Amino acid sequence: MDKSAKIFVAGHKGLVGSAILANLQQKGYTHFILRSHAELNLIDQQAVADFFAKEKPEYVILAAAKVGGIVANNKYRADFIYENLTIQNNVIHQSYLNGVKKLVFLGSTCIYPKEAQQPMNEDALLTAPLEYTNEPYAIAKIAGIKMCESYNLQYGTNFIAVMPTNLYGPNDNFNLETSHVLPAMLRKIHLGKCLENDDRQAISRDLDQRPIEGVTGNASQDTILKILAKYGVQRKANGAVQVEIWGSGTPLREFLWSEEMADATVFVMEHINFADIAASLGKEIRNTHINVGTGVDISIRDIAYLIKEKTGFAGELWFNAEKPDGTMKKLTDVTKLHELGWKHRIGIDEGIEKLYAWYRSAVEFNYV
Numbered sequence: 562m563d564k565s566a567k568i569f570v571a572g573h574k575g576l577v578g579s580a581i582l583a584n585l586q587q588k589g590y591t592h593f594i595l596r597s598h599a600e601l602n603l604i605d606q607q608a609v610a611d612f613f614a615k616e617k618p619e620y621v622i623l624a625a626a627k628v629g630g631i632v633a634n635n636k637y638r639a640d641f642i643y644e645n646l647t648i649q650n651n652v653i654h655q656s657y658l659n660g661v662k663k664l665v666f667l668g669s670t671c672i673y674p675k676e677a678q679q680p681m682n683e684d685a686l687l688t689a690p691l692e693y694t695n696e697p698y699a700i701a702k703i704a705g706i707k708m709c710e711s712y713n714l715q716y717g718t719n720f721i722a723v724m725p726t727n728l729y730g731p732n733d734n735f736n737l738e739t740s741h742v743l744p745a746m747l748r749k750i751h752l753g754k755c756l757e758n759d760d761r762q763a764i765s766r767d768l769d770q771r772p773i774e775g776v777t778g779n780a781s782q783d784t785i786l787k788i789l790a791k792y793g794v795q796r797k798a799n800g801a802v803q804v805e806i807w808g809s810g811t812p813l814r815e816f817l818w819s820e821e822m823a824d825a826t827v828f829v830m831e832h833i834n835f836a837d838i839a840a841s842l843g844k845e846i847r848n849t850h851i852n853v854g855t856g857v858d859i860s861i862r863d864i865a866y867l868i869k870e871k872t873g874f875a876g877e878l879w880f881n882a883e884k885p886d887g888t889m890k891k892l893t894d895v896t897k898l899h900e901l902g903w904k905h906r907i908g909i910d911e912g913i914e915k916l917y918a919w920y921r922s923a924v925e926f927n928y929v
Contacts, residue, residue: 562590562620562830562831564588564589564590564591565590565591565592566590566592566619566620566662567592567593567594567616567617567618567619567620568585568590568592568593568594568618568619568620568621568622569593569594569595569616569618569620569621569622570582570585570593570595570622570624571596571603571621571622571623571624571625571648571652572623572624572625572626573593573595573624574597574598574732575624575625575732576728576729576730576731576732576733576734576819577624577667577725577728577819577822577823577826578622578624578625579731579732580730580731580732580819580820580822580823581622581624581823581826581827582595583820583823584820584823584824584826584827585827588827594616594618596612603625603647603648603651603652604644604647604648604651605651606647606651609651609652609655610651610655610658612655613655613656613658613659614659617659617660618656618659618661619661619662620661620662620663620664620830621652621656621661621663621664621665622664622665622667622826622830623648623649623652623653623664623665623666623667623705624667624826625648625652626645626648626667627640627641627644627645627648627698628698628734628741629641629734629739629740629741630739630740630741630742630745631694631695631742631807631885631887632738632739633738633739634694634695634697634698635693635694635695638696638697639697641695641697641698641701642697642698642700642701645698645701645702645705646701646704649666649701649704649705649708650708652664653666653705653708653709653712653720656718656720657712657716657718661718662719663719663720663721663830663834664709664718664719664720664721665720665721665722665723665826665829665830666705666706666709666720666721666722666723667722667723667725667826668702668703668705668706668722668723668724668725668850669698669699669702669724669725670724670725670726670727670815670852670854670891670893671691671692671695671698671699671702671891672686672691672699672702672703672706672724673685673686673691673891674688674689674690674691675689675690675691675692675693675888676689676690677689679890679891679892680856680892680893680894680895681852681891681892681893681894682852682894682896683724683848683849683850683851683852683894683897684848686703686706686847686848686850687703692887692888694885694887695887702724705722706722706724706849706850708720709721709722709849709850710722710846710847710849713835713839713849714846718835719834719835719836720835721829721833721834721835721838721849721850721851722849722850722851723825723826723829723850723851723852723853724850724851724852724853724893725817725822725825725853725854726815726816726817726852726853726854726855726891726893727741727742727743727814727815727816727817727891728816728817728818728819728822729741729743729744729816729817729818729819729912729916730818730819730820730912730915730916730919731819731820731916731919732819733819733916735747735748735771735920736771736773737749737773737792738773738774742807742814742861743816743864743868743916744916746806746864746865746868747868747872747913747916747917747920748767748771748920749792749793749794749804749805749806750804750865750868750869750872750874750878751767751872751874751917751920751921752764752767752789752794752804753794753802753803753804753874753876754802754872754873754874754875754876755767756789756794756795756796756802757802757874757875757876761782764778764785764789765777765778765779765785766778766924766925767924768780768785770923770924773788773789773792774788774791776788792805793805793806793879793881797877801876801877802874802876802877803876803877803878803879804874804876804877804878804879805879805881806861806862806865806878806879806880806881807881807884807885808861808880808881808882808884808885808886808887809862809880809882809886810860810861810862810865810880811860811861811862811886811889812860812861812886812887812888812889812890812891813858813859813860813861813889813890813891813892814858814859814860814861814864814891815854815855815856815857815858815859815891815892815893816855816859816864816909816912817853817854817855817905818905818907818912818915820907821905821906821907822853824903825853825898825903825905826853828902828903829851829901829903832901832902833851833901835849838851851897851898851901852893852894852895852897852898853893853895853898854892854893854895854898854905855895855905855908856892856893856894856895857892857908857909858890858891858892859909861880862880864909864913865878865880866878867909867910867913868913868917871913871914871917872917
């Protein structure tokens with residue numbers, strides 16, 4: 562890739578997209594085509610067609626998607642399948658029509674069956690039923706993989722799909738209504754610490770930065786305490802502060818620092834071609850996607866206590882086993898990625914420290 566090549570990063574303001582953009586800039590790339598959602602709605606087929614026809618990007622990184630945790634995935638099933646399918650269809654098809662040299666499509670390891678053998682190898686795709694709560698989202702991402710494969714095989718394009726494990730990092734989604742498990746736990750435990758210290762100013766700053774169901778730091782103390790309690794952060798009758806964690810705490814999850822996912826994505830863009838992957842697959846070319854992760858997992862309980870330690874929260878963690886656990890174990894087999902030449906460096910202990918420092922800095926810096 563030439564450093565002056567025209568690169569379109571779709572979703573450049575999100576968790577992964579912003580990290581990918583920063584990584585490309587650090588590596589010396591200079592010519593970016595960027596559009597916010599307000600400037601370019603990727604669900605609008607004509608708008609996407611017009612954008613590609615006018616801008617003619619040479620490289621595309623498709624990091625834009627509708628994402629969320631267990632609650633959002635299960636509640637907004639139609640939105641998740643429709644919006645993600647539409648975004649993918651528009652961007653991938655227009656990349657083909659406009660001669661894009663290479664496209665990298667970001668999916669998710671939720672594409673694998675609920676009972677997939679662990680660790681999950683790329684060949685586990687479509688071998689058994691999916692986890693019910695995120696089935697619509699997973700089906701959309703599977704369609705994206707197959708779309709990339711199919712365009713490569715029929716039209717000779719160079720579209721590669723990468724499947725990241727659970728990601729966390731700067732610019733994560735900390736909205737308690739829609740966020741993934743790790744940022745949700747970190748924010749709730751941080752708020753628990755603030756409540757424990759009776760630090761009303763810190764709670765107000767947090768809610769001003771990220772309102773919960775419209776409740777900001779300007780709301781009455783009673784309203785603030787009620788909304789915190791609704792999301793499992795409350796002071797008990799004995800004076801101790803308790804933070805609710807959904808599920809039993811026993812499921813195992815793998816987490817990858819988002820800036821490392823960005824580095825892996827750029828590595829694939831720079832060094833890996835579809836032909837390289839397909840060459841070793843024989844007559845039936847399938848499952849050409851690449852898992853991106855650490856190959857190491859940790860229980861939800863252990864990560865909750867790790868966050869508790871890093872934040873300095875002295876209260877109680879209550880694991881509500883009546884809430885859904887989701888898949889009990891999701892660990893990726895990253896053998897293919899390692900063989901291609903990339904491996905992670907940041908472990909979960911260091912990552913939690915970095916994320917909490919970023920979160921506190923973001924709240925303080927943006928507070929007026």
